[in-house]
Amino acid sequence: MDSADLLDLLGNANRRRILQLLAHKPCYVTEISEYLGVSPKAVIDHLEKLEAAGLVESRVDEKRRKYFHIARNLRLEVNVSPYEFGTKSAYPASAVDVTTCRYVSIETAVTDGDDGDADTTELARQLDRLQDLETELSMAQRWVHGRLTEVMEALTEQLAGEDSRLLSDVLSALAAGSGTVDELSRRVEAPPEVVAEALHRLAEEGVVVHDGDEWRLPD
Amino acid sequence: MDSADLLDLLGNANRRRILQLLAHKPCYVTEISEYLGVSPKAVIDHLEKLEAAGLVESRVDEKRRKYFHIARNLRLEVNVSPYEFGTKSAYPASAVDVTTCRYVSIETAVTDGDDGDADTTELARQLDRLQDLETELSMAQRWVHGRLTEVMEALTEQLAGEDSRLLSDVLSALAAGSGTVDELSRRVEAPPEVVAEALHRLAEEGVVVHDGDEWRLPD
Numbered sequence: 001m002d003s004a005d006l007l008d009l010l011g012n013a014n015r016r017r018i019l020q021l022l023a024h025k026p027c028y029v030t031e032i033s034e035y036l037g038v039s040p041k042a043v044i045d046h047l048e049k050l051e052a053a054g055l056v057e058s059r060v061d062e063k064r065r066k067y068f069h070i071a072r073n074l075r076l077e078v079n080v081s082p083y084e085f086g087t088k089s090a091y092p093a094s095a096v097d098v099t100t101c102r103y104v105s106i107e108t109a110v111t112d113g114d115d116g117d118a119d120t121t122e123l124a125r126q127l128d129r130l131q132d133l134e135t136e137l138s139m140a141q142r143w144v145h146g147r148l149t150e151v152m153e154a155l156t157e158q159l160a161g162e163d164s165r166l167l168s169d170v171l172s173a174l175a176a177g178s179g180t181v182d183e184l185s186r187r188v189e190a191p192p193e194v195v196a197e198a199l200h201r202l203a204e205e206g207v208v209v210h211d212g213d214e215w216r217l218p219d
Numbered sequence: 220m221d222s223a224d225l226l227d228l229l230g231n232a233n234r235r236r237i238l239q240l241l242a243h244k245p246c247y248v249t250e251i252s253e254y255l256g257v258s259p260k261a262v263i264d265h266l267e268k269l270e271a272a273g274l275v276e277s278r279v280d281e282k283r284r285k286y287f288h289i290a291r292n293l294r295l296e297v298n299v300s301p302y303e304f305g306t307k308s309a310y311p312a313s314a315v316d317v318t319t320c321r322y323v324s325i326e327t328a329v330t331d332g333d334d335g336d337a338d339t340t341e342l343a344r345q346l347d348r349l350q351d352l353e354t355e356l357s358m359a360q361r362w363v364h365g366r367l368t369e370v371m372e373a374l375t376e377q378l379a380g381e382d383s384r385l386l387s388d389v390l391s392a393l394a395a396g397s398g399t400v401d402e403l404s405r406r407v408e409a410p411p412e413v414v415a416e417a418l419h420r421l422a423e424e425g426v427v428v429h430d431g432d433e434w435r436l437p438d
Contacts, residue, residue, distance in 0.1 A: 011230010023304040070301045078295040083371040085242040120426045123374045128394035141356045152302040175347035207339045
């Protein structure tokens, strides 16, 4: 899927809301329809477009209910400036991970922000280096994006059981910063009592700790 | 402008084509309409939407012709994975440049791709570090994007004259990699004879060199 197709898909607010929901948990049509306040017919139409693009897949559970989930791992970057309108979409390839250190420790000689007296040749060289830097940073982010997904997968697997997804989400929310039950509840969009129970279960396993009301990952 | 508004705007192929055109050079309505094969009325409608969002601006030249150009410098990033649907848009702030080295030389301890025997606590920590890394890379990219625009501006200024924009575009295309006149002509979307003349003028100033048919920036 190229950037144009992806932008066409993401240019619709309801499709974005469906993806937000599915990133949270796999859902069936009625669920999505009720959550969005949109007719099942419209939801099916959006899901068909997302499926056709390979962004979403479905599987049928033992009760013969069809669940949809996000199938793809991808990143889109758009740059807009008076001199540029560039779009780039890419799939994170874990195959690039061996070389990652190279991307992140790239030359930063271009970082002196002063071009007051740079001549044209020097500016052209800076342009060259900045374009390389942009490419390398983009590669590094593709790698990070791929690794994040792998770690989330591994977490979900380790926290096996019915609510492994919720536990992983709570951990992911904590990874973004410590917080109280109420704050974490807003971050994972789940009721406070559910989040509180998840935190206590994770604390029993030593995966999270708390200082008073503040929950965090152990140091 | 938030990511949702930006995605709504970019979800339209003709608006994307208008932005592509304006990134190349400021244009007036009839020009855009002819280039796109779209009615002037439709072009005006798209331009109004882009102007309302602050993405595009216009100015009137001495012949009272209204030229449109891209007004904003911004970046949009979208991450899609089974666990995430995240969009982020940001304006590159040159104010962050002093701290840039920090972002680019970030800790890469997370880069061992092997979580075969990582326990839950270790995975949660990796998640934390990866999220930090993602944020820092994103900041570094905003900075690069801002610097690229500044360098293009400085170049356009130095190559003063009627076709300074074309000369800058040719330099930018060369910065992305050496090439023959025909290749560069495709990259900047200008006729080969125009590009050849630009290259010879740049060569006179020592800004570009060539080995046979291959043009490049000097080492």
